[in-house]
Amino acid sequence: MNAFLAILGRDLRLSLGSGGIGLPVVFFLLVATLYPFAVGPDGALLAKTGGGVLWVAALLAALLPIDRLIAPDAEAGVLDQYAVRGVGEEMIAAAKITAHWIGFGPPLMLAAIPASAMLRLDGETLAAVELGLLAGTPGLAALGVMVASLTAGLRRGGALAGLLMLPLAIPLIIFGAGSIGDFGGGALRFLAASSLFLVAVAPFAAGAGIRALRE
Amino acid sequence: MTASLALSNLACVRGGRVLFKGLNATLGPGDALLLTGPNGVGKSSLLRLIAGLLPAYAGTMSYDGRLALSDENHALDPRLPLAKALGYWAGIDGTGPMAVSAALEALDMTRLADVPVRLLSTGQRRRANLARVLASGADIWLLDEPGNGLDTASLALLERAIAAHRAQGGIVVVASHQPLGLTDAQALALEAAE
Numbered sequence: 001m002n003a004f005l006a007i008l009g010r011d012l013r014l015s016l017g018s019g020g021i022g023l024p025v026v027f028f029l030l031v032a033t034l035y036p037f038a039v040g041p042d043g044a045l046l047a048k049t050g051g052g053v054l055w056v057a058a059l060l061a062a063l064l065p066i067d068r069l070i071a072p073d074a075e076a077g078v079l080d081q082y083a084v085r086g087v088g089e090e091m092i093a094a095a096k097i098t099a100h101w102i103g104f105g106p107p108l109m110l111a112a113i114p115a116s117a118m119l120r121l122d123g124e125t126l127a128a129v130e131l132g133l134l135a136g137t138p139g140l141a142a143l144g145v146m147v148a149s150l151t152a153g154l155r156r157g158g159a160l161a162g163l164l165m166l167p168l169a170i171p172l173i174i175f176g177a178g179s180i181g182d183f184g185g186g187a188l189r190f191l192a193a194s195s196l197f198l199v200a201v202a203p204f205a206a207g208a209g210i211r212a213l214r215e
Numbered sequence: 216m217t218a219s220l221a222l223s224n225l226a227c228v229r230g231g232r233v234l235f236k237g238l239n240a241t242l243g244p245g246d247a248l249l250l251t252g253p254n255g256v257g258k259s260s261l262l263r264l265i266a267g268l269l270p271a272y273a274g275t276m277s278y279d280g281r282l283a284l285s286d287e288n289h290a291l292d293p294r295l296p297l298a299k300a301l302g303y304w305a306g307i308d309g310t311g312p313m314a315v316s317a318a319l320e321a322l323d324m325t326r327l328a329d330v331p332v333r334l335l336s337t338g339q340r341r342r343a344n345l346a347r348v349l350a351s352g353a354d355i356w357l358l359d360e361p362g363n364g365l366d367t368a369s370l371a372l373l374e375r376a377i378a379a380h381r382a383q384g385g386i387v388v389v390a391s392h393q394p395l396g397l398t399d400a401q402a403l404a405l406e407a408a409e
Contacts, residue, residue: 080286
């Protein structure tokens with residue numbers, strides 16, 4: 001537990017220090033700003049499509065920090081030092097997922113408030129988006145750490161990370177965007193289930209990835 | 216707990232190539248093992264193998280006590296002051312800030328405690344790397360070329376730290392090209408396996 005909290009604290013400090021939190025949020029807000037320019041100022045159209053756009057933006061924003069989740073630690077020998085101390089790879093992955101989510105989920109949920117204003121979303125839709133992000137961002141964070149550990153050993157792993165992560169995130173985006181519509185309750189449950197599945201599986205997959213990096 | 220380390224008939228294969236085989240060594244409290252041999256013969260791999268970072272291809276390895284590894288990566292956050300960066304590992308090791316200041320003292324780095332790691336020179340980073348091992352409170356030190364980039368005064372400090380560790384019943388395994396003043400050390404010369 002001591003090591004879990006230490007890793008969590010270190011990763012949070014690093015993402016705060018390196019702008020890792022600001023970048024996805026700025027990207028998210030940029031998309032929300034650009035979209036009305038692209039489709040025009042038709043309020044009804046914006047309100048109808050805006051929720052889905054926010055989900056696409058959230059997914060793409062989740063891709064941005066991937067290359068600094070695992071690879072820098074692997075290169076600097078930090079992961080080796082964890083291993084020498086007998087810290088389990090699954091625990092490292094779980095701590096990294098938690099830290100990544102804290103630095104990514106809540107800031108995105110805050111950013112969704114001004115973004116929804118720019119997309120003319122009503123209060124009800126905003127509430128659905130926030131609830132969906134709360135349920136879905138842990139899954140996105142888990143997916144991010146998992147893909148990061150699988151691509152950390154590769155040159156130019158960043159591009160591959162996107163190709164790997166986006167298909168796996170399709171359930172999240174379908175149910176996330178679906179949770180905004182008229183039959184949102186069911187989709188929200190599926191979203192939470194997909195997210196929970198990813199959170200449960202990712203520490204083991206990422207742990208195996210971290211072990212494989214040592215070879 | 217008394218520290219011990221035993222290697223029996225150990226072999227290592229990397230990338231389909233046999234690096235070494237049939238290695239035997241038995242170390243008890245206060246013992247030191249000096250690994251020598253030409254480049255690429257597997258000294259670093261043997262240290263990584265003992266550290267549990269590589270699987271043994273054949274043979275067995277057993278030890279009692281906690282391990283600490285110093286290789287070419289210092290694994291310290293570049294932006295943190297030296298003492299804080301070392302404190303992160305000391306925290307995980309459960310030894311705390313006292314051990315960090317003792318380690319800095321032993322390697323004559325106390326006045327660098329507040330300097331960010333990225334501003335340290337190569338030799339200072341090397342010493343910081345060793346300070347991480349000193350502060351870990353581990354029983355078995357695995358040192359890969361610990362003397363690289365160290366000046367004469369630092370080498371003397373390193374030798375003194377190793378001697379103090381052995382006097383307290385610790386074990387040291389060193390891979391080094393430089394002659395280190397290790398008294399009564401077992402020597403293991405690695406040769407290219409055919």
